[in-house]
Amino acid sequence: MLNRLIASLESCPMVRRGEYNYFIHPITDGVPLLEPSLLREVACAMVCVMDLQGVDKIVTAEAMGIHIGTALSMITDIPLNIMRKRQYSLPGEVAVDQSTGYSNGRLYLNGIEKGDRVVVIDDVISTGGTLKAVIAALERAGAEVVDICVVIRRGDPDVGRPVRTLVGIEVDEKGVHVVDTFR
Ligand SMILES: O=P(O)(O)OC[C@H]1O[C@H](OP(=O)(O)OP(=O)(O)O)[C@H](O)[C@@H]1O
Numbered sequence: 001m002l003n004r005l006i007a008s009l010e011s012c013p014m015v016r017r018g019e020y021n022y023f024i025h026p027i028t029d030g031v032p033l034l035e036p037s038l039l040r041e042v043a044c045a046m047v048c049v050m051d052l053q054g055v056d057k058i059v060t061a062e063a064m065g066i067h068i069g070t071a072l073s074m075i076t077d078i079p080l081n082i083m084r085k086r087q088y089s090l091p092g093e094v095a096v097d098q099s100t101g102y103s104n105g106r107l108y109l110n111g112i113e114k115g116d117r118v119v120v121i122d123d124v125i126s127t128g129g130t131l132k133a134v135i136a137a138l139e140r141a142g143a144e145v146v147d148i149c150v151v152i153r154r155g156d157p158d159v160g161r162p163v164r165t166l167v168g169i170e171v172d173e174k175g176v177h178v179v180d181t182f183r
C-alpha cells in the first residue's frame with residue numbers, strides 16, 4: 001500500500017544542514033515534484049489508520065503539513081487548521097516556540113475552540129520539537145487531541161503521546177533506509 005512512498009524515500013537525495021543530514025523528498029519538501037499518485041497514497045493511508053470519528057478539525061503546521069492536510073480534508077470533509085509561522089494577533093491566538101534539528105522559530109495557533117476534537121498530522125517527525133509545540137498550543141487552547149499521524153518518522157522521538165507513523169526511516173551518509181511501516 002505504501003509502495004510509492006517507500007521507493008521514493010529510498011532513492012531521494014540528501015544534503016547537510018550543519019551537522020544534520022537533511023533528506024529531500026516530494027512529501028517533505030515538494031521537491032523536485034509531488035506526484036498526485038504519491039500524495040493520494042499517503043492521504044488514503046492516513047485515513048485508513050486514524051480514528052476520525054467525531055473529529056472537528058485537522059491541525060497541521062506550516063509549511064510541509066499543508067498539502068497533506070489539504071488532501072486529507074478533501075477526502076474526509078473535515079476542516080483544516082494550519083499553525084502558521086506568522087503572527088496574526090487575533091483574540092485568543094496561542095504562540096509557542098518550535099525547535100527542530102536545524103532551526104528555531106515560533107508557531108501561532110488561531111481558530112481552535114475549547115473542547116474541539118482535533119487530529120494532528122505532519123509530514124515528518126525527527127526531534128519531535130514541532131509536534132511538541134503543536135500539542136502544547138492545542139492544550140493551551142483547550143482542544144482534545146484524539147489522534148496524531150505523521151507520514152515519516154526519523155529515529156524514535158518521544159512527544160509524550162502516541163504518534164502513528166506510516167513509515168520509519170534511518171538516515172546515514174548513504175541516504176534513507178525504510179525500517180518499518182504502519183507503527
Ligand atoms: O521533529 P522536528 O525535528 O520538529 O522536525 C519536523 C518538522 O520539520 C519540518 O518543518 P520545518 O520547521 O523545517 O518547516 P517547513 O515545514 O516550513 O519546511 C517538518 O515539516 C516538520 O514539521
Ligand SMILES: Nc1nc2[nH]cnc2c(=O)[nH]1
Pocket residue numbers: 021022023024025028029100101124125126154
Ligand atoms: N525534508 C526534511 N524535512 C525534515 N524535517 C526534519 N528533518 C527533516 C529532514 O531530514 N528532511
